[in-house]
Amino acid sequence: MRLPYYPGCTLKTDAQNFETSTLEAAKTLDIELVELPRWNCCGTVHALAKDDVIHYLAPIRNLIRVDEMIANGEIEDGKLVTQCVMCWNTIKRANTAALEDPDKMEKIRGIMEKEPEYSGKVEVLHFLELLKEKGWETITGAVKLPLEGLKVAPYYGCLLLRPREFALDDPDNPRIIEDLLEALGAEVVDLAYKSKCCGAYHAVHMKEVSAELSHKILSQANEMGADMVVTACPLCEFNLGKRQHEIKKLHPEFSSIPVVYYTQLMALAFGLNEEATAFEENTPDPRPLLAEKGLIMER
Amino acid sequence: MSPGKSGQYLTFGPENASFKAKIEELSGENIDLCMQCGGCSSGCPLTEEMEFLPSTVIRYVQLGMEEALDSNTPWVCITCFNCEVRCPRGIDVANVMEALRQVALRAKYDRFSLDELTSEELMELPQIAIISNQRKLTG
Amino acid sequence: MIMENNESNMVTIHVMGKSHEVPGDLTIMKAMEYAGHQFRRGSGCRGGYCGACATIYRTKGSYKLLGALACQKMVEDDMYIAQIPFSPAEKKSYDINDLRADANAFMVHYPEISRCLSCNTCTKACPQDIMVMDYVQAALRGDVSEAAKLSFDCISCGLCAIRCPAEIVPYNIAQLARRLYSKYVDGPAEHVLEKLKEVEEGKFDAEIAELQSLDREALKERYETREKRL
Known part of the structure; x- marks a missing residue:
């Protein structure tokens, strides 16, 4: 299976561990992800104002790149795989909204000028959807090191599940990350706050607000006895993981808990090497805990 | 109409209707569907930081009152869509908040400037945070 | 000289709103000079390398706002021209x-x-x-x-x-x-480093000392005949 893949800016910088583990885990499952040529930033948030046109250009250009890959015979299928939740949501929503509104599409085409016309046939997929399509038994079949005894709390955040029309799974009772974790042999810890906001971009100018929201989520994970939290979004990972020092400033009693990408646990369970799991890039470092659980070698 | 106990009363003019129409046009939402159940506010993770509850802002818009723009609520709203999945009347409150932000941003008002960030903050923050901040808080 | 008044080839350009008849085979820069403008700013190498003569223009019947270097772009009939000799921008200093x-x-x-x-x-x-x-x-x-x-x-x-x-x-x-x-x-350019080493080792000291000993006339003579001597 060979599919075009849109990494997004943050997977190329602060979330390289997300990209590395994704590509390696995909290889194990015989999925070849081919990076989209000339891709541009999606804009991270969908343009909600009904008369907006300019913010559609970024996502639509990326979809045109998929058309070009098909025209060049590089891929067969018009399915674009995304991993970052915000990229997925933005490109998927722009795709739907633009196609539903021919007048908007006409304006977009007018501004783009030299770009070829978008076919409207690209389907935007999240990597999790691809995994579900493959089947959980296939995932289990690839497991070499079951994550037995590892208690993992899935954290969905906002945009995987909302708005309802663009939800990856049931917004009220999601199962997709739980199913994946169980397929990997881990024990799922169910958080009531698993789809509460982490504070998202308030991290930029209202970091205490983000820290408070993230604190609620992580404290619950601690109380429920989770060993770690998994996420699919680099902004969630930043607020919940890298910004734990801000939580400690507000709540000195807070005990830190590792936050990893779900693909890192896939790479671990598939028995891939340290370069693929890339745990050294996570803050806090999950390796002492994984070593304690006997899932990685003691250093 | 005579003023009530608070000494204030509401007056309605054509300008109220045009403000409401503007928000409805930008958001694509039918504001009159709201029955003030407060479900959006109870699901919102950010009400502690807000000067008005989301449902209060919706009420202001229903009445065509531009005071809806006076509170920090549209700027504290982070578009997490908790309100959207909870609204029993099918209103996407996040879209209404975006419409309110757009009215302010399009009048050359920016809520935040990148100039306020230090080098250390810029070094620490991932692109995904800065890009979404800029998309939401600047015109 | 290109400034030959060829009646058949004259075009009208509008510089900052003022119209001028100019020969059609000139660049924007030369046409503006032909029309009496004198460049104090917004002109540099005149060869398309320095970027000093940024210009915006529209042509008749088109909504498009186009950009060009005045020293490279040929004038067209009914071209509306404005120079943008400088764009205000903060240039960050960094090591x-x-x-x-x-x-x-x-x-x-x-x-x-x-x-x-x-x-x-x-x-x-x-x-x-x-x-x-x-x-x-x-x-x-x-x-x-x-x-x-x-x-x-x-x-x-x-x-x-x-x-x-x-x-x-x-x-x-x-x-x-x-x-x-x-x-x-890319890393350091090896050939430059080698040449630098030669300089430091004194390979060119004698030549430089000789040049320093020359008077103005002799230096000028050297300069003017430099290509013949190579």
Whole structure:
């Protein structure tokens, strides 16, 4: 299976561990992800104002790149795989909204000028959807090191599940990350706050607000006895993981808990090497805990 | 109409209707569907930081009152869509908040400037945070 | 001399609203001089290399706002012209040795690149036919090599910066990208280092001493006949 893949800016910088583990885990499952040529930033948030046109250009250009890959015979299928939740949501929503509104599409085409016309046939997929399509038994079949005894709390955040029309799974009772974790042999810890906001971009100018929201989520994970939290979004990972020092400033009693990408646990369970799991890039470092659980070698 | 106990009363003019129409046009939402159940506010993770509850802002818009723009609520709203999945009347409150932000941003008002960030903050923050901040808080 | 008054080839240009009859085979710069304008600013090498003569114009019957270098672009009939000799932009100072060839280098000094809309207006404005948006996007995701290669022909004329709706100054980003590329990706130029070593070892001392001993006339003679002697 060979599919075009849109990494997004943050997977190329602060979330390289997300990209590395994704590509390696995909290889194990015989999925070849081919990076989209000339891709541009999606804009991270969908343009909600009904008369907006300019913010559609970024996502639509990326979809045109998929058309070009098909025209060049590089891929067969018009399915674009995304991993970052915000990229997925933005490109998927722009795709739907633009196609539903021919007048908007006409304006977009007018501004783009030299770009070829978008076919409207690209389907935007999240990597999790691809995994579900493959089947959980296939995932289990690839497991070499079951994550037995590892208690993992899935954290969905906002945009995987909302708005309802663009939800990856049931917004009220999601199962997709739980199913994946169980397929990997881990024990799922169910958080009531698993789809509460982490504070998202308030991290930029209202970091205490983000820290408070993230604190609620992580404290619950601690109380429920989770060993770690998994996420699919680099902004969630930043607020919940890298910004734990801000939580400690507000709540000195807070005990830190590792936050990893779900693909890192896939790479671990598939028995891939340290370069693929890339745990050294996570803050806090999950390796002492994984070593304690006997899932990685003691250093 | 005579003023009530608070000494204030509401007056309605054509300008109220045009403000409401503007928000409805930008958001694509039918504001009159709201029955003030407060479900959006109870699901919102950010009400502690807000000067008005989301449902209060919706009420202001229903009445065509531009005071809806006076509170920090549209700027504290982070578009997490908790309100959207909870609204029993099918209103996407996040879209209404975006419409309110757009009215302010399009009048050359920016809520935040990148100039306020230090080098250390810029070094620490991932692109995904800065890009979404800029998309939401600047015109 | 091109300024030959060929009646049949005269065109009308409108410079800052004032109309002039000028020969049609002139560049914008020469046509403006023909019409009596004197360039104190907004003119440099006259060869398309320095980027000082950025100009915007429209042609009759078209809504398009186009950009060009006045020293390169030929006039057209009914061209509406304005010079943009300078684009105000803050140029950040940095020590290249303190930076790393990654996205942070751009985000710290020019965080406004995060505002890029992918509208491609910059690319359309570029008189050098550079894929400006593509290099800004490459910089945003930390692809220093791609940003440096795509922007190689940039002459910092500033037209992209004037047109950008996100208020980005692309040419500053291009310059940083190329500096990072040559410092950290391409590495030092070996032949330059070798030549430097020769200088330090005194290989050219005698020649330089000889030149220093020459008087003005002899130096001038040397300079004028330099190509013959090579």
